[in-house]
Amino acid sequence: MNDTRRTRAVLGVLIVAALVLITVDYRGGENSPLRGLRDVGAAVFGPVERASAAVVRPVGNAFDAITDAPDQRRRAERLERENQRLREQVRANALDAGRSKQLDQLLHTAGIGGYKIVAAQVISAGQGFEDTVTLDVGSSSGIRRDMTVMSAAGLVGRVTRVGPATATVLLATDAASSVGARLEDSKEIGIVQGRGRRGLGDGGSTPIKFQLLDANAPLRVGQRLVTLGSQGDSPYVPGVPIGTVERIDRPEGGLSRAAMVRPFVRFTSLDVVAVVVAPPKSDPRDAVLPPRPAPPPTAAPSPGASGTPAPHRQQGKKQKAKRKTEG
Missing domain, CATH: 1.20.5 (Single alpha-helices involved in coiled-coils or other helix-helix interfaces)
Structure with missing residues (x-):
């Protein structure tokens, strides 16, 4: 199509007509004539x-x-x-x-x-031959070598290496660990020794060994142990719970007796622990040990059992004696 004046005029007229039709239709609404x-x-x-x-x-x-x-x-x-x-x-x-x-x-x-402690968290476990863990506290928190480490349940170990922000703990289960211990009742003393990773072979229930110094001293299953304490309270403070005697080994010509001890602490799930930065003013002895579980209730003897005769049996005996007297 040629762009001429006529075509432009026609286009303009068509546009104007379209606008008029749109306006009329819009204003008319539903009644629009369109x-x-x-x-x-x-x-x-x-x-x-x-x-x-x-x-x-x-x-x-x-x-x-x-x-x-x-x-x-x-x-x-x-x-x-x-x-x-x-x-x-x-x-x-x-x-x-x-x-x-x-x-x-x-x-x-x-x-x-009565221990003064610094709380810490276990952030890693040792991968070598030693049973160790690493804590997130160090010398900047007042931690030094040969300090006791404990959890809410009992003894964990001792600090062996210290950095500015971390500390390495040798666990009580390590084969190189030796802790002076004391029985709660008899007060007999001995040495608790770790058994290393081989102690976990029986499910981790008895990973430490207790060597009683006196071979004739009384020792029974169920007795509990606490730390004896070291000279100068380093590396171990007194009174920290260790565990319960689970099995007694009979001596074979030895000068001491040995027992296997179940620790109070679960060493495979350590999380929140504490480093004892100051010892107690006096030995707590057995005060930190948990309360003993209550013994199971015993059944009352039934009437007529051996011991006290049943009431109806007593009455029968009295009636027989009375008839004999009257006869």
Whole structure:
């Protein structure tokens, strides 16, 4: 089509006419005089519009998906990071609650014994031949070598190496560990020795050995041990619970007696512990030991059992004696 003055005039007239028709139809609303023309246009152009939309829509959706893909990916990554953060927060809250309970128990135990402590957390376990763990406290917290380490349950070991922010603890289960110990009732003394990793071969129930110095001293299963204490309270302070005698080995011509001891501490699940930075003013003796479990209730003897005769039997005997007297 040639761009002439006439074509421009026709185009302008058509545009003006279209605007007039749109205005009249809009102002008329439902009563518009052009309603019939609008319905005819919808009937004619509606199928064409739907067909073109069916062709164009998938292309538009694909284009939108391509353009929105980076935003969707970033949104998914952000949501994944948020979910991970929330999961870690839930786990941390559960761990904090458990550690808070352990710390309360630890402070209670230290208070009974009169120990001044610095609380610590086990952050790693030794991978070599020694039974050791690493704590998250060091010289900056007042920790020194040859200090006693305990948990709420009892003796853990002693500090062997100290750094500015960490400390290494030799566990009481190590084969090189020797601790002076005392029985709670008889006050007999002896040496508790670790058995190393081989002590875990029976499930970890008896990983330490107690050697009684006096072969004739009384020793029985169920007796409990506490630390005897070292000279100058280093490396072991007195009165820290160690464990319970589980089995007694009969001596074979030896000068001492030995027993296998079940520790109070679970060395495979150490978490919150304490380093004793100052000993008690006096030996707590057996005060830190946990209370003994109550004995199981015994059944009352049934009536008529050996001992006290049943009432009806006593009455029968009296009646027989009375008849004999009357006869």
